[in-house]
Amino acid sequence: MNGYSIFSRSIFWVSFLLCLPGLFLAFANPLIQIPFFIFLYFLGLNVIAFHAAGKIEAFRWALLVSGTAYAATLYWILVPVYYYGHFPLILAVFCPLLLGFVLGVFSSIYVVMVFMLQRRFSWFAMGLFGGAVWGFLEYTREYVLTGFPWLITAQAFSIWPGTIQAVSIVGSYGLAMVLACAGIWLYQRNRYSVIAALVMIALFLGYGFFLPEDNFDGPSIDILIIQGNVDQEMKWEEDSQVKTVEKYKSLTLQGLRRHDPDLVVWPETAMPFYLQEQSRLSFMVLDFAQHQGIDLITGAPAYEMLDDGKNFKLYNRAFWISRQGYIQDHYDKERLVPFGEYTPWPDQLFFLNRLVAGPMDFSPGRATAPMEHENLALGMLICYEIIFSGLVRDRVQQGGNVLLNISNDAWFGRTSAPEQHLHLSVLRAVEHGRFVVRATNTGISAFINPAGNVYRKTPLFQEAILKDSVTLLDRKTIYNVWYWHINWSIVAISLSGLVLCLIRPFRSSSGKPFILDSTA
DSSP: OHHHHHHHHHHHHHHHHHHHHHHHHHSOOSSOOOGGGHHHHHHHHHHHHHHOSSHHHHHHHHHHHHHHHHHHHTGGGHHIIIIISOOOHHHHHHHHHHHHHHHHHHHHHHHHHHHHHTTTSOHHHHHHHHHHHHHHHHHHTTTGGGOOOOSOGGGGGGGSGGGGTTHHHHHHHHHHHHHHHHHHHHHHOSHHHHHHHHHHHHHHHHGGGGSOOOOOOSOEEEEEEEEOOOOTTTTTSHHHHHHHHHHHHHHHHHHHHHOOOSEEEOOTTOSOSOTTSOSHHHHHHHHHHHHHTOOEEEEEEEEEEOTTSSOEEEEEEEEEEOTTSSEEEEEEOSSOOBTTTBOSSTTTOGGGGGGSSSSSOBOOOSOOSOEEETTEEEEEEEGGGGGOHHHHHHHHHTTOSEEEEEEOGGGGOSSSHHHHHHHHHHHHHHHHTOOEEEEESSSOOEEEOTTOOEEEEOOTTSOEEEEEEEEOOOOOOHHHHTHHHHHHHHHHHHHHHHHHHHHSOOBOTTSSBOOOOTTO
16 A cells, blocks of 8 residues: 555656646746647646546646646736735735646546546547547637636747647647647557657648748738837826826827838727726827827727616727727727626625726627728737637638737736737737737737737837738638637547547456446
8 A cells, every 4th residue: 555655646746747847838938938848748647647546536636736837837927916906925826826726627637538548449549539638628718717728738839830830720729639639649659659649740730831931912001009118007097197198199209200100009008098088188199190190099998878877887998099080999808807807706706806906897898890991800809808719710700801909918027928928819810810910018019920920029018119011811711710610529529538438348458347446
């Protein structure tokens, strides 16, 4: 029994020493990013799946290991909770741990499924079903518990755009399935499984290097991005509001002296007041657009009065101000940040209300069609909406020929979060075949083409003026067109594996039925 306990602990520590650096270094971090380290993470999970004594032990060990790894990679959540939510440090540290272990549950389910698949199927079927389970679990993360598809497998390779071109065909979750499948085959360590895994990796990650260079022919427009680098806590103070407007006007004038853009973009909540109201501040912005003859998009809070004439709804809004000096269109953020813009399940989580900025929650927008002008159709995405593949797909399906993401990553300070956010934007550009324009308050603002190349970007926490051209594209990627078919195929394969696990006996290496005790 003591020998078994030592062996069990050894499994845990081997897995831990593989998973923690594997996940942390695969994604953007303060040290060095090495995307292929994601296979170390899969290796660590497979160590548990293939050597745990039972399903309960597999789940428990996997949760401890993967939860810690996710929490370390999401360390930056501490910053907004501590500095802007004003939580005591000891409680703020708990937040990345909590979210890390929530994400760890998905990895733990994968480990239990691979545990069940072993010895029931051939190496080929085990990889197919296990990989599909991983892809399915990443897909569910887009919707379960308000959704948080951050640190998904394909994101790790976004720093090498050539390696993620396959997502335009199979999507991020399809590529996740392929890489997880390869991870299982590599762990089998037989000649055929290793060769199959290497071929699979080479085909899917190498696909982009055999594509001809795309010139993205079509009409184009010039866009000027203004990164104001306004202090997050100061800009909402009454004395700072005029200074904020003047700062954005001044930076824009500097840009207009050198460029003649078709569109000027200020970031999310760049204007810290109700732009829809007739006020001195609003007229400063509207008159500026008219006098300079520019089309201007800016973020600002907004509200809508209810029928009772007393209550109202708050929105996180993007305004389109025409060169004639009036608001011609707007978009209200559809997918809100839980605990940042609203409190989910407020009756149960009443003690977290003070994480939400302002006296009341924001409401989700309803009108999500592109903002259009002449041949431009802007598929709007505010802040972390860019991380949701389904949401981006909707914008393209509705006719968006350019994706515009206005954001405010100032909340995260000088951490890895802005870069991780950028990498997800790269993934969406390739997946759905659109230029992505990112305008942020403190960086990273960027221009990204449909091949995933970030051809212009700004540093963090600096005032910046960024101008470049984007092509208006109408064609759709295979994944965009077959989105539901591809994702539901992954779901069907994974569920088929589960059903077969339940009806097929567990066999030992000798071929005789293998009987597990009740704790397994």
